[in-house]
Amino acid sequence: MAKILIVEDEQHQRELYALELQDEGYEIDQAANGKEAVELVKTNKYDLVIMDIRMPEMDGIEALGKILSKDKKIPIIIYTAYSNYKSNFMTWTADAYITKSSNLDELKNKIQEILATRSGI
Numbered sequence: 001m002a003k004i005l006i007v008e009d010e011q012h013q014r015e016l017y018a019l020e021l022q023d024e025g026y027e028i029d030q031a032a033n034g035k036e037a038v039e040l041v042k043t044n045k046y047d048l049v050i051m052d053i054r055m056p057e058m059d060g061i062e063a064l065g066k067i068l069s070k071d072k073k074i075p076i077i078i079y080t081a082y083s084n085y086k087s088n089f090m091t092w093t094a095d096a097y098i099t100k101s102s103n104l105d106e107l108k109n110k111i112q113e114i115l116a117t118r119s120g121i
Helices: 011-023 034-043 060-070 083-087 089-091 105-119
Strands: 003-007 027-031 050-051 077-082 098-099
Touching: 003 011, 003 034, 011 027, 011 105, 027 034, 027 083, 034 050, 034 060, 050 060, 050 105, 060 089, 083 105, 098 105
Parallel strands: 003 027, 003 050, 050 077, 077 098
Antiparallel strands: none
């Protein structure tokens, strides 16, 4: 079972994503901001991180850099409502950039694709 970290400051959205992905068979941890995410990555092994960009304390772009400096191989999906960050070169280091939608199919498909690629299936 793949272990995924969801980093999202909106509690209701974070919990919705967690429930949806648990139903898909994933083990889920949650962080409310980039600072929490960086701390969790230091002490846990994740197969994938789903990261929002605009968050308090530490935004997703800064957290992305810190996480990748610790573990360059961890796949990260940026999942944000703001498509304008796609032009920020720091976001290019993520494995995927998906604009939020009420339909989570695109996110779920990208998770499956990245995990399958990483495991060599």
